[in-house]
Amino acid sequence: MAYLRRLVADDVPAFALVRTPLGYVLLDRAGMASLVLRIEGSVPWARPDLLSRLARGQTAVQQAAQTDVRRLAMARTLPRGLAAMLRKHLPQGTTYLNTGHSNLTDRVLQAAQGLGGRIGVFVHDVIPLEFPQFQRPETVEPFRAKMRRVQACADVIICNSADTLHRAGQVMAQWGTVPEGIVAHLGTDLTTPQPDMLPDDLPPSGPYFISVGTIEPRKNHALLLDVWDAMGADAPTLLICGARGWNNAAVFARLDGRTDTRVIERAGLSDGAVAALIAGSCGLVFPSFAEGYGLPPVEAAALGVPVVANDLPVIREILGNIPVYLPAHDRYLWEKTLKDMAEAGQQGREKVQFQAPGWSQHFNTVLRSL
Template sequence: MRLLDLTRSLRRAGRVATGVDRVEQAYLRRFLQEDSPCFGLVRTALGYVLLDRDGLEGFLARLEGRRPWGRSGILSRLGRSRPDAVRRAESDLRRLALARSWRSALPGMLRRHFPGGFDYFNTGHSNLTERVLEAVKAAGGTVHVLIHDVIPLEYPAFQRAGSVKTFEAKLRRVSARADRIIYNSNDTRDRTERYLDAMGRVPPGVVAYLGTDLPRPDVTALPAGLPPEGPYFVTVGTLEPRKNHAFLLDLWEELGPAAPPLLLCGSRGWNNEALFARLDALPMGHPVRELPRLEDKALAALVQGSAGALFPSLAEGFGLPPLEAVQLGSRVLCNDLEVLREFLGENAVYASVSDRYLWLDMLNQWAEMPVGAGRKISFVGPDWDKHFKTVLS
């Protein structure tokens, strides 16, 4: 029996799915496709909800927009500090639940429904609490945790206030309690195991590259005025410090007012007030433009039609956006990170962000080349089938 933690998906209800969200949902889809009994565990504001296969199907339908979220129930309306979409999602989960429990009663609920043992999967870094991990172990469960990165420990200055200590505490619990860790890359495994070793225990691990579910590009889904006329560049990702959007703004200042459009495809994140102030100060008609909350098929069309996709990130755990850009046939220019070389190989141009002249040279070259004039890339990236054959074997 498989028990998938879906707490992150609940907390992200109503938002555009990020890379980690998409991984959690990929596990949900896969478990539903297979014959093995599957269940979901979600921590709500008022305890835990257990979902069976029917409940998981209903939750996925709402996450994918095939079914609307219902109305907030009385219990959910008590938590006014939470977004309305989360309160509605909690109410639906209670309606879909196979069972519910208060926090202290979680071990008993798990023992009742999984008397023969089970595999607990946590892929979203949410709900990795002492209470949950202890309850799983006490009920005879095996703990599998997918680690996406250890960037909060490596780059604490990039994180939200208080998040570094929270992440470190989670990793210590994983060190002590996990039966197996799933890593998205060899680079992530190497970096993580250095911290785990210092924490006293390195659980057994396996590397399984993440798959991609490429949307079909659809130009008609783009807002009016897009794509721009002539060559343009894109970058995809939340506007957070480690993504290094400030570097791109510096380059566009050097290129001047005649620079090709640069489309920042992502929502504003955290700890980036200086960047946001620069963006807010840009005059009307400036070539740099923010495009948050684009539909996947519209975003894919922009990436595919661009003169190049740019990724000057200072750190990545895996890097789904550059991987997807290469698969869409876009030319990719990225910072020289070991993790990107690991799975992109020779299918991207690597340039250290310390070499701004190389970046400017590549931008000028690509802007002068018509879309599609570059080398055709027949790149087949990692897929979910291979990921799950590794994880579930």
């Protein structure tokens, strides 16, 4: 969304390519601006049209979005006509910028190459290839195929950290020449804490720690549950804010089987509510095994909240010595550290001083590279 807003505000000609179940849609700047208003909620989505309703497996919101992008389009085509549509409507030498891990297909990348401009791809991480045990089994090989196409077709890869760039380079070097790479730390859209958005039973009445993010194996919630089991009845509260993910049946069973209130699981809270919970906590706990960037610790530090994290290179790159770093498997050390922090409480904690990276520097770095 940050990229969409930035390109709409720029004075350089900009276009957006949207894939739908029926093919591809091309938006000009006016169409992109109208799409931003709908995503932000300033303008309501349209009622789904017949074509959208005929598409299988689509939610009502997806149907409405597809209806609107077709109405806003400067051009659209079936998949086989993509290259011809781009050649007809885009200037020769147009740069193609892919900001996610989607649409990295031969069809799209070859069509972009046909424009004669540079191709830039944002690589957020290569975790599926480094830690396949944390992924859905069926997702690993498709991700590998995407990264191989990026290695073969991209002129520049944009990474959110030097650690990600290093890891992506190691992976791609197995297949041939590694594209030029740049590092652009993600900007942070800090959310103002909104305690009035919290449900009546939150925040917990006593001291608590908070974990933010999808409940998946890579995030290592199992360690946190081990720590809280070991701390016993006098433990502070552990507040787990995030939706349930995949391949995590054992952790889900432990959460479902708890009869105490020392561990609270909550999903679907607003950003303002989560920010309020982070701000009121004794600290954010982040024992993740692997990250491309690690946004929750950055957001917590920006709110002045202590962070306890696994000692990952990317966390040190962004936050330096601000977090308390603990090994991801050392239950005893986590238990002792969190007990000490809980006893000190909010009043006894040292205020974290941290200025989160901004989007301005991010875009200056990225757009200069293209």
